[in-house]
Amino acid sequence: METRSWVRDGLLAIAGGVYAVGLAITNLPLLVVSVVALALSPVPFLGLALLPWVTDLVRMRANLERRLAGRAGVAIACPYQPPPERALPGGWKRFRWIATDPATWRDLAWLVPGAIVGFCLGLLAVAIPLYGLEGITLLPLWLYLSVDWYGYGVFWPIANFSEAMLSMPQGVLFMALGLGAAPWLLEVNAKFAKLFLAPTKAADLRLRVAQLTETRADTVDAQAAELRRIERDLHDGAQARLVSLGMTIGLAEEMIERNPVAARKLLAEAREMSGAALLELRNLVRGIHPPVLAERGLDGAVRALALSLPMPVTVEVELPGRPQTPVESAAYFATAEALANVVRHSGARTAAVSIRYSEGLLAITVSDDGVGGAEPARGTGLRGIDRRLAAFDGTMTVSSPPSGPTVVTMELPCVLSSPKTSPSSGTV
Known part of the structure; x- marks a missing residue:
């Protein structure tokens, strides 16, 4: 089971290496477009619209890298500040929000080193197992195609039958090495990306404050809703029964001398009402804090x-x-x-x-x-x-x-x- 998991993780990492190479190639055109957008940012109207649009593309690319890092076991939190209200595309508020966010400039600073490291490590994660696969298939392909030994194999030339026989175990060794190294290479790439794409301490503090503000508002709303529920349950349930109970007892007091039988019936009804009111109060208390929770x-x-x-x-x-x-x-x-x-x-x-x-x-x-x-x-x-x-x-x-x-x-x-x-x- 462990071997199967090791092979599966290696194959997934190799696929991730192909993905990393493809993503790394996109960094360079994004860098060129970003430089052009920065150069044109002083131009009225054009700069206000172009830089935020290009920054959105860069952030999409950075988020893909964060997702790839998450699959490699390295979590990278999103560091971007929330957009201000009414930040319309092409407007000054949106431009200012983009330009003053430190994460914008950290993303741009990551594009070149991220492209180099991601391309090299992703290529290694793919090339090592492919090299091993070539070694494994050299001998079967030669027997099938009946070609000359000498020079056969890209990056793996063989000159005689002995070298052909050795190519297969060597290929297995390289394949095993590649399957084991691919997850580690992607993890190294993810940790390097985290140096640029993770929130700084100041950004972490801002995000934490925003999260606490949101959860505090949710908690206040939930508490207000809970208080309204308790008030409604008291008003429609126990309170109404207690008012009715008081009226029934009052009628019994008036009738106790004139009609004792009817007074006894009213008192019996009052006893039932008191039991029902007590039950509703217990249910209400149980919904607030169950007694069994406090006791056990x-x-x-x-x-x-x-x-x-x-x-x-x-x-x-x-x-x-x-x-x-x-x-x-x-x-x-x-x-x-x-x-x-x-x-x-x-x-x-x-x-x-x-x-x-x-x-x-x-x-x-x-x-x-x-x-x-x-x-x-x-x-x-x-x-x-x-x-x-x-x-x-x-x-x-x-x-x-x-x-x-x-x-x-x-x-x-x-x-x-x-x-x-x-x-x-x-x-x-």
């Missing part, structure tokens, strides 16, 4: 939640302690929403929840054997989970091919307290 922690709360679902759910929890209360609550409600999506949309027969903690990160995985095809962009449930986690710097990833299974992975940075003695697992 995330482990017990998730198990209790799984028991209420109409399908068997395997729950595995390995927590050496308890997260902070806000994080614990966010993790619980995110898990609850993910399981609710399983019940409503997946058509699954079974589901599984795994909760683990490692190196300051709480990882929750909710999976099912349903039909798949879940996309965060198409539904409010997954988007709500993402917003809830983002308030705590958490992330969510979804893997849901059309035939299933669906796996939702949620991660929350946190610190644990009150260590437990042992992990627990089971099916509920």
